[in-house]
Amino acid sequence: MSSIFENAIKTPGNWLLENGPNSDIVLSCRIRLARNLKNELFPHYIKKENSKKLKENLKKIISNCASLNNSEFYEMSDITHSQKMLLLERHLISKELAEKEFGMLAVSSDEKLSIMVNEEDHLRLQAFGSGLQLSEVWEKINKLDDELAEQVEFAYSEKYGFLTACPTNVGTGMRCSILVHLPGIILINQLKSIHKAIEKLGLTIRGYYGEGSEAIGNFFQISNQITLGLSEEQIIDKINNIGKKIVEHEENARKVLLQESKIRLEDQIYRALGILKNARIISTNETMSLLSFIRLAVDLKIIKDITISTLNEILVFLQPGHLQKIAGKELSPEKRDFIRAKMIREKFSNAN
Amino acid sequence: MSSIFENAIKTPGNWLLENGPNSDIVLSCRIRLARNLKNELFPHYIKKENSKKLKENLKKIISNCASLNNSEFYEMSDITHSQKMLLLERHLISKELAEKEFGMLAVSSDEKLSIMVNEEDHLRLQAFGSGLQLSEVWEKINKLDDELAEQVEFAYSEKYGFLTACPTNVGTGMRCSILVHLPGIILINQLKSIHKAIEKLGLTIRGYYGEGSEAIGNFFQISNQITLGLSEEQIIDKINNIGKKIVEHEENARKVLLQESKIRLEDQIYRALGILKNARIISTNETMSLLSFIRLAVDLKIIKDITISTLNEILVFLQPGHLQKIAGKELSPEKRDFIRAKMIREKFSNAN
Numbered sequence: 286m287s288s289i290f291e292n293a294i295k296t297p298g299n300w301l302l303e304n305g306p307n308s309d310i311v312l313s314c315r316i317r318l319a320r321n322l323k324n325e326l327f328p329h330y331i332k333k334e335n336s337k338k339l340k341e342n343l344k345k346i347i348s349n350c351a352s353l354n355n356s357e358f359y360e361m362s363d364i365t366h367s368q369k370m371l372l373l374e375r376h377l378i379s380k381e382l383a384e385k386e387f388g389m390l391a392v393s394s395d396e397k398l399s400i401m402v403n404e405e406d407h408l409r410l411q412a413f414g415s416g417l418q419l420s421e422v423w424e425k426i427n428k429l430d431d432e433l434a435e436q437v438e439f440a441y442s443e444k445y446g447f448l449t450a451c452p453t454n455v456g457t458g459m460r461c462s463i464l465v466h467l468p469g470i471i472l473i474n475q476l477k478s479i480h481k482a483i484e485k486l487g488l489t490i491r492g493y494y495g496e497g498s499e500a501i502g503n504f505f506q507i508s509n510q511i512t513l514g515l516s517e518e519q520i521i522d523k524i525n526n527i528g529k530k531i532v533e534h535e536e537n538a539r540k541v542l543l544q545e546s547k548i549r550l551e552d553q554i555y556r557a558l559g560i561l562k563n564a565r566i567i568s569t570n571e572t573m574s575l576l577s578f579i580r581l582a583v584d585l586k587i588i589k590d591i592t593i594s595t596l597n598e599i600l601v602f603l604q605p606g607h608l609q610k611i612a613g614k615e616l617s618p619e620k621r622d623f624i625r626a627k628m629i630r631e632k633f634s635n636a637n
Numbered sequence: 638m639s640s641i642f643e644n645a646i647k648t649p650g651n652w653l654l655e656n657g658p659n660s661d662i663v664l665s666c667r668i669r670l671a672r673n674l675k676n677e678l679f680p681h682y683i684k685k686e687n688s689k690k691l692k693e694n695l696k697k698i699i700s701n702c703a704s705l706n707n708s709e710f711y712e713m714s715d716i717t718h719s720q721k722m723l724l725l726e727r728h729l730i731s732k733e734l735a736e737k738e739f740g741m742l743a744v745s746s747d748e749k750l751s752i753m754v755n756e757e758d759h760l761r762l763q764a765f766g767s768g769l770q771l772s773e774v775w776e777k778i779n780k781l782d783d784e785l786a787e788q789v790e791f792a793y794s795e796k797y798g799f800l801t802a803c804p805t806n807v808g809t810g811m812r813c814s815i816l817v818h819l820p821g822i823i824l825i826n827q828l829k830s831i832h833k834a835i836e837k838l839g840l841t842i843r844g845y846y847g848e849g850s851e852a853i854g855n856f857f858q859i860s861n862q863i864t865l866g867l868s869e870e871q872i873i874d875k876i877n878n879i880g881k882k883i884v885e886h887e888e889n890a891r892k893v894l895l896q897e898s899k900i901r902l903e904d905q906i907y908r909a910l911g912i913l914k915n916a917r918i919i920s921t922n923e924t925m926s927l928l929s930f931i932r933l934a935v936d937l938k939i940i941k942d943i944t945i946s947t948l949n950e951i952l953v954f955l956q957p958g959h960l961q962k963i964a965g966k967e968l969s970p971e972k973r974d975f976i977r978a979k980m981i982r983e984k985f986s987n988a989n
Contacts, residue, residue, distance in 0.1 A: 548975065552917035559911030565904035623900065 288394060289357065293371045294610045297601035298396030298413065302594050305416020309584040309593070310532045312464040312504070314419050314524075315376075316426050319449045319458035320408040320433065321440040327450040328385075328403050336387040336403055343402050347391045350432040352398060352425065361388035367615075370606025376413070379404060398425060405450045406458075408433070417528045419461060419521045427517075446513065456513030461524050464493070465531055468503040468581045469538030472550075479534060486523055487511050493573070502573030507531075539585060554582040562633045566619075567626040572603050591636045599632055640746060641709065645723045646962045649953035650748030650765065654946050657768020661936040661945070662884045664816040664856070666771050666876075667728075668778050671801045671810035672760040672785065673792040679802040680737075680755050688739040688755055695754050699743045702784040704750060704777065713740035719967075722958025728765070731756060750777060757802045758810075760785065769880045771813060771873045779869075798865065808865030813876050816845070817883055820855040820933045821890030824902070831886060838875055839863050845925070854925030859883075891937060906934040914985045918971075919978040924955050943988045951984055 296302065300313055321327060325339060340360070347353055359372065361383060369383040372390060382388040382404040392399040401409040410433075412426040433439075440448040447458040454460075470476055483490045493504040507527060509520045542550050557578035561567075580596050582588040601607060608624045609616050616624060648654065652665055673679060677691060692712070699705055711724065713735060724730040727748060734740040734756040744751040753761040762785075764778035785791075792800040799810040806812075822828055835842045845856040859879060861872045894902050909930035913919075932948050934940040953959060960976045961968050968976060 548917055552978070555915035555917055556912050559913075559915030560908050561911075563907035563911030565900055565907055626904070 289359075289375070289377075289392070289396070290368055290371060290610075293375070294602060294607055297598055298375055298377075300395070300397050300413040300415050301597040301601065303415035304593070305414055305418050307528070307532050308416035310466055310535045311417040311528055312415075312466055312597075314414050314417060314422055314461075314463045314528075316412050316419065316422050316459060316461045316521075318408075318410040318426060318430055319406040319447065319454045320410065320430070321406050321448060321450070322408075323438040323440045325407065325440075328405065328407060329450060333386070339407065340387045340389050340402055343408070344389065344391075346433065346436045347400055347402075349436060350429055352429040352432055353391055353393055353400070356391045356393050356399075359390040359392070361385055361390075367606060367609055370604075371610060374601065374604040374606045377411075379409075381405060398429060400429075406454070417463060417525065417532070419463070419525050419528075423461075423517065423521055453510075454512050456511075457515070457517050457520065459512055459517055459520060460508055461520050462506050462508035463524060463528050465505050465507060465528070465535075466503055466577065466580060467505060467531070467535050467538075468577050469535050469542055470531075471503050473538045473541055475534070475538060479531065482530070483507060483527060486527060488523065488527060501570050503577040504573070539581070543585065551587060554578045554587060558582075558588065558633070558636065561629050562636070563630070564626045566622045567629065568622055569603055569625070572599070572625060572629065576600065588636065591633065595632055599629060602628055641711075641727070641729075641744070641748070642720055642723060642962075645727070646954060646959055649950055650727055650729075652747070652749050652765035652767050653949040653953065655767035656945070657766055657770050659880070659884050660768035662818055662887045663769040663880055664767075664818055664949075666766050666769060666774055666813075666815045666880075668764050668771065668774050668811060668813045668873075670760075670762040670778060670782055671758040671799065671806045672762065672782070673758050673800060673802070674760075675790040675792045677759060677792075680757065680759060681802060685738070691759065692739045692741050692754055695760070696741065696743075698785065698788045699752060699754075701788060702781055704781040704784055705743055705745055705752070708743045708745050708750075711742045711744070713737055713742075719958060719961060722956075723962060726956040726958045727953065729763075731761075733757060750781060752781075758806070769815060769877065769884070771815070771877050771880075775813075775869065775873055805862075806864050808863075809867070809869050809872065811864055811869055811872060812860055813872050814858050814860035815876060815880050817857050817859060817880070817887075818855055818929065818932060819857060819883070819887050819890075820929050821887050821894055822883075823855050825890045825893055827886070827890060831883065834882070835859060835879060838879060840875065840879060853922050855929040856925070891933070895937065903939060906930045906939060910934075910940065910985070910988065913981050914988070915982070916978045918974045919981065920974055921955055921977070924951070924977060924981065928952070940988065943985065947984055951981060954980055 325331065328336065344358060369378065372378040373380065373383060375396060377392055377396065377399055378390050378401060382401045385403050387403050389402040390399060397413050399411050410426055410429055412422045414422040442448055446456040449455050449458050470479060480490060487510055488507055489510050491506045492500040493502060507524065509524060557575040561575050576596055576599060579588060579591060583591050583593055583596065602611065603625050605621055608621050611628060612624050677683065680688065696710060699708065721730065721735040724742060725732065725735060729744055729748065729751055730742050730753060734753045737755050739755050741754040742751060749765050751763045762778055762781055764774045766774040794800055798808040801807050801810050822831060832842060839862055840859055841862050843858045844852040845854060859876065861876060909927040913927050928948055928951060931940060931943060935943055935945055935948065954963065955977050957973055960973050963980060964976050
């Protein structure tokens with residue numbers, strides 16, 4: 286099994302290394318499309334042998350897609366638990382897929398475009414981009430969708446649109462989201478009003494790890510709830526617009542902080558750096574909270590010898606699966622906190 | 638007015654720069670003697686003009702003492718509020734003396750031997766030493782006491798011993814104390830049993846700033862309560878013995894920490910260093926707590942490029958009066974927290 290696992294602790298996915306538009310505040314954007322084949326039962330109901338056949342059939346079909354012509358395939362039955370953890374932490378597979386006997390992942394070498402096969406739906410297409418560039422990401426995933434549609438017939442109703450295993454995805458089958466970093470808004474205590482504005486638009490705001498997760502490190506995921514009754518372009522427009530407004534709010538909040546409490550802000554930033562450069566034991570949550578101050582400081586050019594790419598690397602590498610890969614063995618949570626602290630000290634050894 | 642104020646922000650008193658016996662745990666020891674002149678009313682009752690005369694008379698007498706032949710005199714009426722703060726913070730005068738119109742301090746240039754005139758008693762002799770060396774300190778102060786007694790007659794009763802303004806000092810008029818640093822005992826949660834042992838011996842344990850003060854930075858003052866019915870040597874023996882026992886307990890506690898939770902301890906130490914080297918705003922209490930870890934680390938040779946002298950300098954310089962001297966002006970508490978953080982960063986700039 287090849288490059289993703291080999292490179293896992295050298296680099297995060299490319300979409301985390303690039304500098305897309307507004308990527309100081311909008312870390313990344315993501316679109317996923319749920320698709321099912323006509324004349325096949327949804328994965329929950331399908332028979333084992335058919336599920337296997339479907340997987341093999343889809344492997345050929347995906348290989349024919351120009352968008353994924355350099356892609357790699359990972360079959361869940363062929364990879365280890367540790368390897369599944371790495372794919373999970375890189376947002377390439379879901380927990381649900383990891384447990385599926387005939388689950389499969391197809392992924393481009395830059396990790397920006399991928400397909401899960403036999404998850405909740407037959408096909409889950411996913412595209413990532415750096416910053417706020419949903420139109421570009423949409424163009425890509427739409428092309429892949431077309432390439433698939435040329436080869437298979439999707440379950441589709443003139444009335445409802447694309448049919449999906451879960452009714453909440455019926456229609457466009459699209460979930461469109463942005464991951465935003467809002468330390469300024471949090472520090473000046475304005476999240477509540479942002480929250481209200483987002484809900485009014487029928488969108489949702491969640492923590493870093495998506496559905497049901499806490500807000501850690503001042504990261505938030507904003508995504509559409511509704512997939513029915515709106516076109517793909519309308520959904521993208523909505524998220525794009527709220528993204529732009531949030532960027533504006535966050536920039537204002539940062540200005541206020543610099544004007545009204547610069548020394549206090551610098552104190553928080555340098556304390557965070559001091560701890561990250563010195564801790565011998567550190568949890569994921571504490572790391573995320575402290576990194577938020579460093580990210581803000583880099584954005585504000587208060588800290589100049591750390592790059593956003595380094596911060597994004599840490600964001601991926603601090604997770605259990607990646608730490609185990611770094612250590613070359615399974616680790617207890619206590620040992621992970623130790624290896625995490627060591628990895629961070631090394632990454633920041635030259636930062637002042 | 639000369640050297641103490643000029644040197645105040647260059648060096649703390651000599652007793653804080655030397656390495657006395659066990660000074661890794663017993664920072665310093667101190668003896669004070671309360672004395673009053675026969676045939677004079679106690680300072681609370683004396684008439685102004687007599688108080689002034691007394692001060693002038695005592696100045697001559699003190700000048701004649703060989704032990705203080707290089708001493709400097711500071712009259713409270715001649716020095717500024719800021720200068721009084723410096724003397725207070727260097728433990729050379731009390732708040733009570735600072736407010737006395739005819740209060741006077743005589744102090745040796747190394748700050749190890751001093752006399753307050755017209756405080757609660759006519760004379761308060763004080764001697765400091767580094768580490769646990771009460772006998773040496775007693776020898777010194779006893780000699781000064783003799784030199785005074787050759788020139789004046791003290792208020793003394795065959796039955797009670799030395800008579801003092803407050804009955805709690807009658808007898809020897811002696812308060813003997815040691816300042817101990819007990820991070821190990823605190824970290825393994827054994828202070829309570831130490832507390833009990835000390836109280837059983839009729840001694841008291843208090844925080845860093847003595848009577849009524851909180852325990853900050855894991856510093857504690859242990860001193861005698863009783864001045865009556867015990868000889869000076871007996872009091873010194875008691876404090877000496879408890880001092881030795883506490884040193885043993887603390888050393889054991891440190892061994893336990895190194896054996897059972899070295900990584901956790903190192904984590905606390907390096908986090909403390911990281912904050913001290915990076916904070917832009919820091920309070921006295923936080924500084925004291927963090928410095929306690931650094932002191933422990935230097936004692937345990939975990940940190941090698943910081944000296945105990947540097948830590949003792951910071952301990953003196955972090956106080957408001959010294960910070961104002963560093964800044965060259967009066968400072969609000971907020972500004973002090975800023976200047977304190979700056980001073981500490983400079984002191985630790987080369988430490989790793």
